[in-house]
Amino acid sequence: MDAVSSPPRLTTFVARGGEAIAFELAPGDRCRILDPEGRQPGLLFVAGEGAVDAGLLPAEGDGPEAAAARAALAARGADVSRLAGFRLFAEDSAPGAELSFVAQGAAVVALAPAGAAMDPDQQTPPTELKVEIETSRPAAGLAPEPLAAPKLDLRVKAATAEAYRVKAGDYIQIIDVDGKQCSDFLAFDAAALERGKEFGLDPTVTRTLMGTANPGPGLHSKYFDARMTPLVEIVRDTVGRHDAFLLACSAKYYEDMGYPGHDNCTDNFNRALKPYGIEPRAGWPAINFFFNTVVGPDDAIGMDEPWSRPGDYVLLRALTDLVCASSSCADDIDVANAWAPTDIHVRVYDASEHFSKGIAHRMTPDAEPRLTRESGFHPRTSALTRKFVEYRGFWLADCYSDEGPIAEYWACREHAAIMDLSPLRKFEVLGPDAEALMQLAVTRDMKKLAVGQVVYTAMCYAHGGMIDDGTVFRLGEHNFRWICGDDYCGVHLRNLAAEHGLKAWVKTSTDQLHNVAVQGPRSRDILKEIVVTPPHQPSMAELKWFRFTIGKVAGVPVVVSRTGYTGELGYEVWCHPDQAPAVWDAIMAAGEPHGLKPLGLKALDMVRIEAGLAFAGYEFCDQTDPFEAGIGFAVPANKTDAYVGAEALKRRREAPSKKLVGLDVTGAEHVGHGDSVHVGRAQVGVITSATRSPILGKTIALARLDVTYAEPGAAVEIGKLDGQQKRIPATVVGFPHFDPEKTRVRA
Structure with a gap:
């Protein structure tokens, strides 16, 4: 045969x-x-x-x-x-x-x-x-190229475990060779072991100190032992789906499932760690890399196939000398390893190597992963703070180290603030049918948009649910720029062009166009000192709301738009990332006499909630329409050309069931996204965003309510605990809470 x-x-x-x-x-x-x-x-x-x-x-x-x-x-x-x-x-x-x-x-x-x-x-x-x-070369067993020259190159065969030593500062890469294979990880303080004491990763201490059950990358993503001593930190994660600290599979699990004597990670660990004098256990608490744990709404723990793909990995850094152990999970009786255990590969790199921190961002499920990156302004922002968070594939400052978010907030409200907003996605839409494509894709009427003008609009699915919100810049007769938050918008636009036979190109320009926002009452005074525009372009003194101009800052080509996300007079400055530090330096130097401060995401959230501005995943998603998101003004009733979602939005406009409202909250207790809103026993809505407003001196919120209770003056209660045992009174009000007539942003 x-x-x-x-x-x-x-x-x-x-x-x-x-x-x-x-x-x-x-x-x-x-x-x-x-x-x-x-x-x-x-x-x-x-x-x-x-x-x-x-x-x-x-x-x-x-x-x-x-x-x-x-x-x-x-x-x-x-x-x-x-x-x-x-x-x-x-x-x-x-x-x-x-x-x-x-x-x-x-x-x-x-x-x-x-x-x-x-x-x-x-x-x-x-x-x-x-x-x-x-x-036709063999598919299985091929590990990806090393990240650097490895000090240790160790293959953990399927359904086995290996122990190894790692020096302080060295990096440990745990690689899923063929995809969908779980790998448990243990680490012990090597110096303590030599003294006859076992101090390994402790789940209770780690969860308590980190305040979360799930691991994440970055400076604060560490794992501790029982002494509260950090042993490892996560540097990179290309999967983003793991279990932090359940038990490695054990003999009891297989016995209970009817498979006595089955290979298991705990017994494999006991054998691998015996030479180091580590006492065997019946079940090892481990970081279960690539294990797809699912915690249901009833707190029941379930699992499904791992998300990891061939070559996916986690990169850790040893914070002290360690004895480590890694397994290839032996589970072949359920979906944990997609029913077929395969190899795990471990590499150790020297402490002298440098690896950027990040998690993988995928635009679509079949896209190649891309690790978190730094914006062009990062060399300047990183000199001012270490408090960065991962935001849509970029590292952004959560707040700045010198004074914190409250001082940053007041700078924006009273003077001026500068913030890095480079993660915004940018798409160049051009070609003879560019206008027709944008007219089809968004709710606003692109035929009314003049060259040099900007408009805020929504992009929707056919059922009326939102893909994203964003701004459209008209650069020319057949030239548009769509600026939004979601990478998928580019895929959606290209699909629309193909389906309708439109000759238009949609080119991703996110990596070529980074931006800072300069916001606050003094923002115009700052920028007019440094933005030089040619005679045929508006000067900073002439630039109107939702218009843009083209010029230079410190000799660097820029586009400056009178747009923002704070409810204040403000601008955004767009440049190539290679020239971003020069733009930052020029703005900071010009802004120093005006009280300019850098502003992070925490302060930005305060000002945008006060201004009633929508945020993806909070005020809107694919299950909410623009009216329910509080941006019904972006859906004109008189747009005559057909566009995606038009019929659904017409029905939703005529028969709304939910409405975004403002809430004034009684007292100072914490209220947050996802909290339930009640009238009596019944839940009638949900909090989308909330903050303690410094300028108003009270807690305010945005909430999506049933229209029955959405009129100003209606009394509602915010449910805490299970939504029934504790209630916080609130009153429905209009929004924005701050400057509802937008006099400041129009100034």
Whole structure:
């Protein structure tokens, strides 16, 4: 009988705009290169005699893209003295354009999207090219490339465990080789073990000190022993779904399930740790990496298949000398390891290495992961605080170290504040049908939008639920910029263009366009000193609300819009991230006499709630429409052209069931997002956002209520504990709570 051949394996890579990647091809591999967004030429360089012969156009190798490709090849050890170069895609290639070839021989290949840094008034961002390699090489057991030169390279075979030593400061990478495989992790203070004392990871201490049951990356994501001594911290996490501290699987679990004598992680750990004098246990409390624990609304613990994919990993840093143990979970009787245990790989890197902190962000479930990144302003903000949080794939300051969020708040209300808002997603929409595409995609009438004007609008699904809110800039007759919070908006716009046969391109420019907001009563005085505009563009003194101008700050090209998220007179300054520090320095220097302070997310939340401004995941989601989100003004009743969600929104406007309202809350007890709102025993709504307002001297909230109780003056109660045992009185009021006539923002 002939042997059954295994199906080809598909491997994907992404070359991001402005970067180059290198990868290997074996004879017979089919390589497909895609231009997902269109209008993105690329350069392909091949180190391998005659390995690629696909009728591709030859290319010279003397530009910056070629230099980046050569560097990527050299890092792989390839001979770059003789390379074959090819040009990929045209300047006007369609979204989704692709080309493919079959490798004639072994080769190391580098791919570089073409394109220079984009000025903020341009629409030429270099965007990603995607590589798909279909190969007959074995699919299983291949660990990804090391992050650096490893001190330890250890394979933990399926259904086994291994113990190993790690020095203080060294990094530990736990890799799921083939995906969907759980790995339990233990760590002990090595010096204490030598004294005959066991101090390992303690779940109760860790949960108490961290105030959370689930691990997260960053400076404060640490695991402690019973002495409250930190043993490890999380540096990177490409999965984002783990169990923090349940027991590793044990003999009892399998016995109870009817499998006596089954291999288990606890017994495997006991054997691996015996040489270190560690007492065996019946069940080890462990960090259960990649284990998909589900805690239901009734607090019952369940599980499902892991989220991890081949090559996903967690990177930790040892905070003292450690004895560690890692397992490949032996569970093959349920979904914990997708029914088939596979290998785990452990690498240890020297303390002298440097790895950025981050978690993986995926735009869509099938997208390549991207670790949390720093904005162009990070070199300046990081000098002022260590209090960063992960926000939509970026590190942003939660607050600043010198005075804290209350002082930042008052600076914004009384003087001026500057904040990094670079995580906003930016999309360049251009082409002869750009207006038609935006008219179809958003609720506002794009035909009424003049060049130089900005408009706030909603983007909805067909059922009326919101995808996102954002602003549209009109840069030209056929040129728009959509600025929002969700990466998926770009996918949605491209899908709409394809479905309706529109000739329009949607190019992602987030990595080419970073921004700070300068907000507060003195913001105009600060910026008019440093923003230089040409005669045909409005000056800062002339710039009207929801308009933008093009100019320079300290010689750096910028776009300045009179927009913001604070309810104050304010502006946003947009520039290329490479030039962001110079823009920050100029604004800070000009702002010092005016009391300018940096402002973090905590203070921003206070001012935006006072101003009644919607926040994704709080005031709106795909189950709420713009009227329920409090932004019904962004859905004009007289827009005649059809758009996505128009019919559903017409029905919802005529027969609303819920309404966003303001609440004045009695007393000073904490009220937060998700708290229930009651009239009598019945729940009639939910708190979407709440804060203690410094300027109003009281607790205020935004809440989505049944329309029966949404009129100003209605008395409601906010439920605490189970919603019934404790109630906080509140009164329905209009919103915004602060400056309801928007006199300050219009000043």
